[in-house]
Amino acid sequence: MSKITSVADLKKKKEQVQLNLGLRENSDAADTHVQIRVGMATCGIASGARETMNFLVEETRHQAIDAVITQTGCMGFCYAEPTVEITLPGKEPVVFGHVDKTKAREIIDRFIIKGELADGIIPVNFKTIDEY
Amino acid sequence: MSEYNFQILVCGGTGCKASESEEIRSSFVNLLNEYGLEEEVQVVLTDCFGFCEKGPIVKMMPDKTVYVRVKPSDADEIIKEHIVKGNQVERLLYRDPVTGTVVRDRQHMEFYKKQIRIALRNCGFINPEEIDEYIAHDGYMALGTCLTEMKPMEVIEQIKKSGLRGRGGGGFPTGLKWEITAKVPGDQKYVVCNVDEGDPGAFMDRSILEGDPHTVIEAMIINGYCTGASKGLVYIRAEYPLAISRLKIALAQARAYGLLGDDILGSGFNFDIEIRYGAGAFVCGEETALIHSMEGCRGEPTFKPPFPSVSGYLGKPTNVNNVETYANIPVIINKGADWFASIGTEKSKGTKVFALAGKINNVGLIEVPLGTTLREVIYDIGGGIRGGKKFKAVQTGGPSGGMLTAEFLDTPIDYDNLLAAGSMMGSGGMIVMDEDDCMVAIAKFYLGFTVEESCGKCAPCRIGNKRLHEILERITDGKGEIQDLDRLFMLSNVIKDASLCGLGQTSPNPVLSSLKYFRQEYEAHVKASHCPAGQCKALVRYEVIEDKCTGCTLCFRNCPVGAITGEKREVHFIDQSLCIKCGVCFEKCKFGAILVS
Secondary structure (H helix, E strand, O other): OOOOOOHHHHHHHHHHHHHHOOOOOOOHHHHHOEEEEEEOOHHHHHOOHHHHHHHHHHHHHHOOOOEEEEEEOOOOOHHHOOOEEEEOOOOOOEEEOOOOHHHHHHHHHHHHHOOOOOOOEEOOOEEOOOOO | OOOOOEEEEEEOOHHHHOOOHHHHHHHHHHHHHHOOOOOOEEEEEEOOOOOHHHOOOEEEEOOOOEEOOOOHHHHHHHHHHHHHHOOOOHHHEOEOOOOOOEOOOHHHOOOOOOEEOOOOOOOOOOOOOOHHHHHHOOOOHHHHHHHHHOOHHHHHHHHHHHOOEOOOOOOOEHHHHHHHHHHOOOOOOEEEEEEOOOOOOOOHHHHHHHHOHHHHHHHHHHHHHHHOOOEEEEEEEOOOHHHHHHHHHHHHHHHHOOOOEOOHHHOOOOEEEEEEEEOOOHHHHOHHHHHHHHOOOOOOOOOOOOOOOOOOHHHOOEEEEEHHHHHHHHHHHHHOHHHHHOOEOOOOEOEEEEEEEEOEOOOEEEEEEOOOEHHHHHHHHOOOEHHHOOEEEEEEOHHHOOEEEHHHOOOEOOHHHHHHOOOOOOOOEEEEEEOOOOHHHHHHHHHHHHHHHOOOOOHHHHHHHHHHHHHHHHHHOOOOOOHHHHHHHHHHHHHHHHOOOHHHHHOOHHHHHHHHHOHHHHHHHHHHOOOOOOOOHHHOOEEEOOOOOOOOOHHHHHOOOOOEEOOOOOOOEEOOOOOOOOOHHHHHOOOOOEEEO
């Protein structure tokens, strides 16, 4: 890692990672990849998030789905762990609750491949700092 | 991709299931089949929208129209009008309670979102083990602004102006604390992050550190810049291994980028952070005890003043803040103090994270603007009481707080209102109790916790709490007397007045508030040897109702202590001298033949 030695450096870094992460419209990643985030705080892991994540990694590889799978922290829906957020290319993120292996398979088959929704969506029930 | 042109999202949260969401879904599905629209419209059951008062909620996609209080009989009109003709169904739209105007436009269709995520803004969005993801979401930008464009006192002014108060429980104005530390002269100062989260059922700080460790690092550096400290210490419980490992990764990444260390962002400012582990003592959440623990001494509090801002770690000026307080700092700098101060109530600005637990449907981590009512938190966001039972009380502030009854459901949550109601904000644990909870037993539970956790330094706390616990034990064992109620009251007040630190000064709160609001329950225990909630085992008696018993032997076979006797197809009998009141017979009996009295 090269050092960030000024605010200008930091801003440059920010733009570059935003492109890599597909947070920009003109980024290649946002057009092609399915982004999957698995809630992996203590609560999620205790409810089986690690198994869910491993399954998603294997299954997307097996089905040759172009997916980026990462871990994230607690989404706050403890009653519905494990929770998984999926962003299809060019679409808004969708969060699913109670994602065990069976649910994960249904999500891959119905949502990721066919673009249909599946039961168990957790509606976003909060505003972000940019929405307020 | 999807063949569907429309999607109908029906709220299937536990709160709404009680109000027919399954029926709503099936009437949509049936009608769509009837009209031959099933290929075009998909119906999906979702989890809770978080606005159960207006439930069940139905959201139409892709246009995002939200309908409230939908009934199964409304499905036909929604399909015919909204889907076929493209007209919104006026009468099912949400009406703003203040202005009375109907919310129909896309922009305002988010009215059901009662939460704002400031401290939790990145939790569940970014990969906490990737500093780049934090940077992509404005990470370290606030630090950049502070170091290059603002003088330390200007930053402190902004924090003061924002109205941010300490989120660890006490609610001391954060900006003022920083200012005091900044103004005290000293060759070496320290910045401390308090992660000694000890309230039963509370996990706000753990979640923030596990989900967004860099926000705490960034805020601590800003704090160091403001107060003139070059060293930061994170005091964290060793029982939070995942939080510790993510924090370590984050620290290493920040150092690799030069965001920690010497000459940060070319400003000439030096700062670094170390981790100190706590062994999990509740009292070490108190700042003086925390500091002694970090110094390698016993985790015991000392008298204030001097405050840590003046004489703290190793006798040097030390600024101690809690995790959630720090998590607000970068946002205040990035979005401005005025923006932050526009959220919340007059004296309590911003948002507060709560860990919702207990007898509530949507157990979880929430962040609401201060001033939100308990009713909104419990019934809308929390989805109401589990099993449709009756709300009895909510404990805020953990073992230091008090119980709030139904009469406070519409009280806006802020520091001052909670104090006035006999409880406190605390760090954010919120434990919901229903009609099956015995308030005396709950008070005993919290006192048991305090007795375990008292450091033993001062007599009122060490001995007084023990005696309080004994009296409560006597009452729940059915051996109490009416004078015990006065003893509880008097002793509680002595402990509050005479204890050295916050632990003892607040430990009798669960007793005092339950005595105040649920005195009749105490009286039932001591006068009639009766536990109204049926929770105190010593006061409960299990008996077989002879008329209902079929002699199925299920209770006999399940009783763990062999207290039940009886022949097949004959009435059974419970030997009270052997019964341990575990309640298994009551749970197992299929004929309702066990009487609990």
